[in-house]
Amino acid sequence: MSGLRTILTSSAIVGALGIGYGMWSVISPGEERKRELIKNLPESNPVRMEESKRRNALMLQVLKDAAETSDNIARGFGSQK
Numbered sequence: 001m002s003g004l005r006t007i008l009t010s011s012a013i014v015g016a017l018g019i020g021y022g023m024w025s026v027i028s029p030g031e032e033r034k035r036e037l038i039k040n041l042p043e044s045n046p047v048r049m050e051e052s053k054r055r056n057a058l059m060l061q062v063l064k065d066a067a068e069t070s071d072n073i074a075r076g077f078g079s080q081k
Helices: 001-025 031-040 046-068
Strands: none
Touching: none
C-alpha cells in the first residue's frame, strides 16, 4: 500500500509541475513580443534616459544633504530651530 501511495503522490507532483510549465509556456510572451517590449522601454529613448539620470543625480544629492545635516528633514521643510 505504501508503494502505491508513493507512486500516486509522485505522479501527482509530476502532473502538477507539467501543468504549471504548460501554463507558463502559454502565458509567457514570444520572441517578437519580447523585442517589442524591449524597444518600448524608457531606457531605449535617449531623452528619457537623460531625464532619468538627471532625476537620479538630484535624488542622490538630496540624500547626501540629508545625511550631512542633523535636522530631521522628514518632519517638514526647512530646519527645525
